[in-house]
Amino acid sequence: MNLLSFAVKNIKRRKGRTLLTIAGVAIAVAILFSLLSFSAGYERELTREMDSLGFHLLAVPKGCPYEATTLILHGGVIPKYLTNEDLVRARATEGVVIAAPMLLQQVIKDGIPHIVYGIEPAVMLPLKPAWKVDGRFFTENETRVMVIGSTLAEKENLAPGSVIPFGPSQEQYTIIGVLQPTGSEDDNFHFLPLADAQRAFGKEGLITAIAVKADDVKHIPAIAENLEKVPDIQVVTMAQVTGTIMNLVGSARSLLFSVIVIAIVISAAGITNTLLMSVNERTREIGMMKAIGASGYHIAILLITETLLITTIGGIVGILAALAGSGIIEAFVRGMVPYAPSGSFVSFDPFLIGSCLLFSIGLGLLCGLYPAWKSARLSPMEAIRGEWE
Amino acid sequence: MNIIEATGICKTYRRGREEVCALSGVNLTIEEGEFVSIVGPSGAGKTALMNILGCLDTPTSGMLMIDGMPVNGKGEAELVKIRREHIGFVFQQFFLIPTLTVGENIGLPLLFSGTPFKSETIESLLEKVGLLHRTDHLPGQLSGGEMQRVAIARALVNNPRILLADEPTGNLDSVTADGIYQLFEDLHRQGITVIVVTHNRELALRAGRVITIRDGCVVAGI
Numbered sequence: 071m072n073l074l075s076f077a078v079k080n081i082k083r084r085k086g087r088t089l090l091t092i093a094g095v096a097i098a099v100a101i102l103f104s105l106l107s108f109s110a111g112y113e114r115e116l117t118r119e120m121d122s123l124g125f126h127l128l129a130v131p132k133g134c135p136y137e138a139t140t141l142i143l144h145g146g147v148i149p150k151y152l153t154n155e156d157l158v159r160a161r162a163t164e165g166v167v168i169a170a171p172m173l174l175q176q177v178i179k180d181g182i183p184h185i186v187y188g189i190e191p192a193v194m195l196p197l198k199p200a201w202k203v204d205g206r207f208f209t210e211n212e213t214r215v216m217v218i219g220s221t222l223a224e225k226e227n228l229a230p231g232s233v234i235p236f237g238p239s240q241e242q243y244t245i246i247g248v249l250q251p252t253g254s255e256d257d258n259f260h261f262l263p264l265a266d267a268q269r270a271f272g273k274e275g276l277i278t279a280i281a282v283k284a285d286d287v288k289h290i291p292a293i294a295e296n297l298e299k300v301p302d303i304q305v306v307t308m309a310q311v312t313g314t315i316m317n318l319v320g321s322a323r324s325l326l327f328s329v330i331v332i333a334i335v336i337s338a339a340g341i342t343n344t345l346l347m348s349v350n351e352r353t354r355e356i357g358m359m360k361a362i363g364a365s366g367y368h369i370a371i372l373l374i375t376e377t378l379l380i381t382t383i384g385g386i387v388g389i390l391a392a393l394a395g396s397g398i399i400e401a402f403v404r405g406m407v408p409y410a411p412s413g414s415f416v417s418f419d420p421f422l423i424g425s426c427l428l429f430s431i432g433l434g435l436l437c438g439l440y441p442a443w444k445s446a447r448l449s450p451m452e453a454i455r456g457e458w459e
Numbered sequence: 460m461n462i463i464e465a466t467g468i469c470k471t472y473r474r475g476r477e478e479v480c481a482l483s484g485v486n487l488t489i490e491e492g493e494f495v496s497i498v499g500p501s502g503a504g505k506t507a508l509m510n511i512l513g514c515l516d517t518p519t520s521g522m523l524m525i526d527g528m529p530v531n532g533k534g535e536a537e538l539v540k541i542r543r544e545h546i547g548f549v550f551q552q553f554f555l556i557p558t559l560t561v562g563e564n565i566g567l568p569l570l571f572s573g574t575p576f577k578s579e580t581i582e583s584l585l586e587k588v589g590l591l592h593r594t595d596h597l598p599g600q601l602s603g604g605e606m607q608r609v610a611i612a613r614a615l616v617n618n619p620r621i622l623l624a625d626e627p628t629g630n631l632d633s634v635t636a637d638g639i640y641q642l643f644e645d646l647h648r649q650g651i652t653v654i655v656v657t658h659n660r661e662l663a664l665r666a667g668r669v670i671t672i673r674d675g676c677v678v679a680g681i
Contacts, residue, residue, distance in 0.1 A: 071563045071576055079558040358554035361515055363543030363571040363617065365536060449535075451515040454550070 073368075077375040084348065088380060091344045095384025095430060098337040100392040101330050103426045104399040107392070107419060109323060116315060119254060120308045124197035125170070125281035126290050127307040129160055129297050151276035156303055160280050163296045165289035170194045171277040173267050177237065184222075186237075186260045188267025188277075197283060201256075205230030205247035213266045217247040219257035236260075237270040338437050345377055345441040356445050357453025366446035373445060377438030378431060385430025389423055461524070462621060462652050463489040463512060468521035470507050470675075481507035482518070483675040489654065491620065494647040495680075496663035497656045499672035505656045506625060508672060512654065513546055513623045514538045526620065543572050547614030549624035553606040555598040555613075561585070562594045565613045572617055584612040588642060604635035611642060615651075622646060624655045628662060640665055 081088045131150035152171075160169040173188035191207050208215045216236070218228060228234065228245050236243040243262075251257055268274050282297070284290050294305040349356070356369055392399070470482040481504045489495055499505050510516035511523065514530060517538075523530045526545055530538070542548075555564045562581045569576050585591045588608040598606055607627060614622055624643070628636035640662055647653045647667075655666065663669050670680035 071559070071566055071570065073570060076559070076567075076570065079556075083558050354552070355554060355556065358548075358550065359567070359571070360539070361513070361542060361548045361550075362568045362613065363539060365539045365571070368571050449516070451510045454515070 073372060073375060077372055077379060081376050081379055087344060091341055091380050092384040092387060094337045094340045095381050096388035096391060098333045099385045099388030099426055099430050101333050102429065103389050103392040103422065104396065105326050105330055107422055110419065112319060113316065116312055120312050123308060124283065126284045126287065127282045127294055127305050129280040129282060129303045129305050132302055132304045151278060152280060152302060154275050156300055157277060157280055159300055160282060160297060163293055165284050165293045166282055167285045168193050168196060168283040170197055170281045171264060172279050172281065173264060173273060173276065174278040175267065175271045184260060185258065186262060186267060188262050188264040190264045197281060200252060202250040203247040204250060207247055208263050210263055211265065212263050214241055214243050215246045216243050217249060217261040218245055219249050219259050220251040221257035223248045241270065338433060341377065341381065341437040342440060345373065345438060349373065349441045349445045353453050354456045356448060357450050360450035361454065370442040370446040373442040374435065374438040378434040381430045381434030385427050389426055460491050461488045462491040462526055464524040466522040468511060468518045468523065470511060471519050480675055485677055487677055489652060491652055492650050494643065494653045494667045496666035496669045497654065497672060498660060498663045498669055503672045504675040505672055509623060509625050509656045513548060514541045543617060545619055545621055547619040547622045549610050549614050549622065549627045551626035551629040553610045555606055555609055557598055560595050560597060561590065561609050564598065564609055565616055567613060568616050580616065584615055588612045603631050604638055607631065607639055608642065621652045621654065626656060628659065636662060
């Protein structure tokens with residue numbers, strides 16, 4: 071027998087209480103782990119999603135640029151337009167490799183808004199190397215054809231070859247291709263050749279935004295500056311968008327972190343209380359142990375070992391639970407933040423797992439200290455009599 | 460040789476505002492290998508004396524020597540060492556740990572003295588108290604008398620020269636109590652100094668010397 075096995079036997083004495091305490095620690099650690107892994111995963115996924123957009127900056131009509139950008143990213147419609155002249159100017163700007171015009175329109179079908187993208191395949195497709203299409207993509211001058219996203223195709227039960235009435239005048243459009251799932255918002259859109267979209271929606275010569283790819287990321291600020299010389303144009307870089315979203319998420323994150331701080335404080339108070347109770351119950355036993363040769367140090371080490379056992383087991387259970395239940399927590403978090411990237415946030419990060427385990431050990435030390443100190447300095451005689459101040 | 464030498468031991472407690480005098484000038488010597496009973500009415504100071512002789516408590520004034528060593532003025536850390544090396548304790552309530560087996564309960568003091576846990580040591584002690592067949596049982600499976608035997612074996616595991624028992628038969632029937640006293644007599648024959656505090660005059664008389672305490676003073680058996 072050693073001190074560790076003695077401690078294990080001691081915490082088994084009150085199984086119900088031990089299990090409840092372990093559950094308390096597990097919940098606190100699970101929330102902590104989920105939030106930390108969400109925090110890291112969110113930023114990672116957001117950056118990945120921004121990278122997969124394929125362009126570095128977006129030229130939009132003057133107005134509220136951030137609003138316009140998030141609308142465009144998620145497929146919203148703004149009632150302001152750029153012109154073909156702006157496009158020509160953008161293409162002539164030094165450092166611009168690709169300038170892809172897009173026209174965004176919205177059609178309501180059965181009460182659900184559908185987003186229509188008018189694009190030029192020749193410049194858009196190089197921006198989206200990840201796009202794979204079942205069927206084929208349209209060419210510039212085709213009319214009454216469209217390519218649709220995979221989610222949309224599934225929802226509407228459409229396949230290459232389907233013909234649907236579409237647009238303000240309900241013309242017959244043939245679906246010639248379906249995009250394979252991209253994991254981004256593209257999965258929900260209708261893509262039309264730009265000229266055909268302008269014709270169908272009566273927006274000849276107008277475009278909503280220009281996506282720009284620079285020859286080098288270092289040239290992005292210079293390009294933005296040059297483009298903004300055009301009076302109608304405002305430029306938003308994707309780095310700015312990421313920053314803005316992270317700021318927005320930051321406030322949601324602080325809220326979540328205050329929740330976790332409260333959870334940890336409650337859990338710590340619970341553990342300390344449980345320990346004090348168990349020390350209180352065993353006062354006379356502690357007195358006996360001191361009489362038969364235990365020093366205050368032995369008693370303190372024994373109690374801290376018991377606490378560490380509880381919090382470490384709680385920590386492991388909490389991390390396992392967080393990994394197992396990451397889907398539920400992610401869905402909850404997604405509902406709370408203003409912009410959620412499509413990929414999964416939670417990842418099996420060994421560093422994070424290690425930190426959370428260290429945290430639970432620290433929590434055990436912190437909570438065990440006072441009860442341990444209190445029982446270590448008990449006088450053996452008073453303890454045997456069951457006196458506890 | 461005197462294993463315990465107490466001179467002018469006084470002990471006062473505070474109970475609220477009142478100052479209670481538990482022991483007022485106790486003089487007592489106990490020789491090595493003696494079997495001594497301490498008797499007296501409730502509140503006479505038996506337990507106070509026992510606690511001081513057992514180094515669980517320090518006297519307010521007076522001199523105490525254990526095995527030729529002065530104990531006065533020593534801190535708890537040194538008192539622990541004296542208890543660990545010289546004294547074995549037996550309590551009225553046995554104080555066995557319910558989740559430890561009989562063998563582990565007996566070995567518990569070894570955990571604190573840092574002595575390796577040898578099953579031969581435990582077995583020879585269990586043989587001494589007649590419970591060899593109970594090694595792996597839990598205290599809950601034992602009778603009261605058996606529990607007290609385990610507690611006595613535990614008190615002996617560090618090879619103390621003094622065995623202090625506070626009302627060891629207070630929770631036992633007379634037949635079982637008789638068995639415990641027989642065990643004390645055996646230990647006494649083996650050379651251990653046995654000191655027993657008891658209410659029971661009849662059992663007390665089985666000791667070689669009966670020390671009577673009244674109102675904090677030794678009135679007989681010096």
